[in-house]
Amino acid sequence: MTVDLVLQEYGMYATLVGILGGFSFAALMQLIESSKKGKLVTALTILFSLATFMFLLALLVFVVTYAVVAESNRLFPELATLGAYALFDTYAAVFILLASVGLAGWIRSKAMGIITTVLATIFICLSLMALIWLFQVLGLAMMYG
Numbered sequence: 001m002t003v004d005l006v007l008q009e010y011g012m013y014a015t016l017v018g019i020l021g022g023f024s025f026a027a028l029m030q031l032i033e034s035s036k037k038g039k040l041v042t043a044l045t046i047l048f049s050l051a052t053f054m055f056l057l058a059l060l061v062f063v064v065t066y067a068v069v070a071e072s073n074r075l076f077p078e079l080a081t082l083g084a085y086a087l088f089d090t091y092a093a094v095f096i097l098l099a100s101v102g103l104a105g106w107i108r109s110k111a112m113g114i115i116t117t118v119l120a121t122i123f124i125c126l127s128l129m130a131l132i133w134l135f136q137v138l139g140l141a142m143m144y145g
Helices: 003-032 039-072 077-108 110-144
Strands: none
Touching: 003 039, 003 077, 039 077, 077 110
16 A cells, blocks of 8 residues: 555544544533433443544544654554554444444433434444455455455
8 A cells, every 4th residue: 555545544534533523522512511310321421431532542543643654654564553453443433422322312202212222223233234344355355365
């Protein structure tokens, strides 16, 4: 992979995790500022906090790695490994965010809770299937050259 392609990839990931992290942070602030109390609100606050911090970690890795590669104009295998860890962190944060959104509907009503839980479950399954498929394709590409 060339330096230009790696920079595009890191820039794309940084943008994605920045947007998702911002969404997660906004939801977290809404929960903190709300007057509602209870175990569900506490659990959601913890989940949105976890997702926010995970997105922030990935953002930091992608931005700093982007800067190092851009400034040195060369690739470092060690940074590629760090980028892979940040990508897995991003995947986990996306699943936590989806689970949080699925649970958030229960604050409003039982019907809304059922709808958001079903939708979140569907999208978690679809996201997991896409992730598995992508790794299978990547594995086959690596195996057969």
